[in-house]
Amino acid sequence: MKGLKLIKVISATTAVLSGFAMAAPAQTPTMIVLDGLMPGEWTLKERGGSGQGQKVCLGNPELLLQIQHGSTSCRRYVIENGPRKLRVSYKCGSAGHGVTEIKQESSSLVQISSQGIRNNAPFSVSLEGRRTGSC
Helix, strand or coil: CHHHHHHHHHHHHHHHHHHHHHHCCCCCCCCHHHHCCCCEEEEEEECCCCCCCEEEEECCHHHHHHHHHCCCCCEEEEEEECCCEEEEEEECHHHEEEEEEEEEEECCEEEEEEEEEECCEEEEEEEEEEEEECC
């Protein structure tokens, strides 16, 4: 008789816990640094470089997370999500993977470091991103 009561308690506990676990779907965390950036035209220049840089229209600031992989569909994992620093790891299947760190100096100036593998070749970039106008 004690065994039967124990089974009922375990079954009831399992039912409650499984219902609780399914009650809240997983959500992508808000990336605080990206939310604080001004939309518009941004110029990305290699730190220490003398070139003109690359201009991007930053409607969606998540573009900065995978600069070397463009609009490739990638899975992301947020490593650090603070008010001034964001660090994200991402995997893009056979296209490669990377880790990007964005440090926000202001709503119109960021420092970006990214490294990983793209098309079976390693990459490492250090960029300064600055809002330069509207687009």
